[in-house]
Amino acid sequence: MAVGKLLLGTIEKSKLQFEEYKPDRMSSMLLVPIIVENRLSAFISFMVNKNQYWATSIVKMLLTVTSMLGRVLEGKQEEERLSEIEERYRIICENISALIYEIGENGNILYISPSVTRITGFCAQELIEKCFFDLVYFEDRPKLVTTLLKTKNNKQSSEVIFRIKHKNGEWCWLEGSTKLYRTIEEELHWVFVTRDITDQRRLENEIIELNKNELLTIVSKKIANEINNILGILVEEITDLKRDFPGESLVYAKLIKTEKALERAEELTEQLRTLTKKKGPTKEVVFV
Known part of the structure; x- marks a missing residue:
């Protein structure tokens, strides 16, 4: 009667395992290889208690069985590799x-x-x-x-x-x-x-807004100074014209009215200049 045992490794190692395993009266052994991914993975050993000629049909049948077993092992190893890749991919994606x-x-x-x-x-x-x-x-x-x-x-x-x-x-x-x-x-x-890039965009918008306010302040101050210079010239001209007309004349009265309007314009211009000098809330841009 033949007895089957899985022997792993090389032929030399399998012979040593056979010597350790061999029961009494076992004298003949057939080693059938298991091939996984075109590499020798293991043997299945069949032993009998007398010298026996192993028929070709039996050897072919055993080779077919070990070939099927090899494909099963290949599928199992492929599943394990895919599972490992999937786990590694999951860890990468989560982090x-x-x-x-x-x-x-x-x-x-x-x-x-x-x-x-x-x-x-x-x-x-x-x-x-x-x-x-x-x-x-x-x-x-x-x-x-x-x-x-x-x-x-x-x-x-x-x-x-x-x-x-x-x-x-x-x-x-x-x-x-x-x-x-x-x-x-x-x-x-x-x-x-x-x-x-939400935080980056928000920071860019804040910088643009700060620059816009700064530019507006500079332009407003420049305009206020220019208007104030023009008003000063007009006030001087009206003062000179008032000397050329008597106080009870209609022209003199209109000059007085115009002078008051210019004085009011000077006040408003000064308020604009004062406003541009005031510092608003300070925004500190922090880079992280």
């Missing part, structure tokens, strides 16, 4: 700061990285199969569609900057790139790799 989208030809979101929660407040599960463009700020949609069509035509990645909705109703600025790829089923998918 990456970039926001990654994948959308189909109909615009629906097929994949979105876990960082979406930190940036937009939405959970990934809330957005899968939702229309991507419904989340994009309406003014940015036409330019984004044009960019996608561009990648479809030239098959190269393109830079994108657009706003996307936050769960609280505000808008987040994203900057990155998108690229088109074709699936095995010949479907077109776009992948976006973006980063959150």
Whole structure:
């Protein structure tokens, strides 16, 4: 009667295992190799208690069995590798700061990285199969569609900057790139790799506003000085004209009225100059 045992390693090692395992009266052994991914992985050993000629049909049958076993082991190893890759990919995606989208030809979101929660407040599960463009700020949609069509035509990645909705109703600025790829089923998918630049945009707007206020102050001060110089000249001219007309004349009365109007204009100009000298609330721009 033949007895089967799995012997791992080389033929030499298998012989040693056979010597340790061999029961009394076992005198013949057949080693059948198990090949996994074109490499020798193990043997199955068959032993009998007398010298025996192993028929070709039996050897072929055993080789068929070990070949099937090898394919099963290959599948198992492939599953383990895929599981390892999937776990590594999951860890990377959970810790990456970039926001990654994948959308189909109909615009629906097929994949979105876990960082979406930190940036937009939405959970990934809330957005899968939702229309991507419904989340994009309406003014940015036409330019984004044009960019996608561009990648479809030239098959190269393109830079994108657009706003996307936050769960609280505000808008987040994203900057990155998108690229088109074709699936095995010949479907077109776009992948976006973006980063959150909302704070950067807010800082830029604050700097622009500060510069705008500073420029307005400088221009206002310059205008006030110019007006004040003109008013001073007019007041001097009216003072000289008053000497040429008697106090009871109509012209003199009109000169007095004009002089008072100029004095009022000088007061208003001085108020404008004083206003430009006052410092408003100081905004400190902090770079982090």
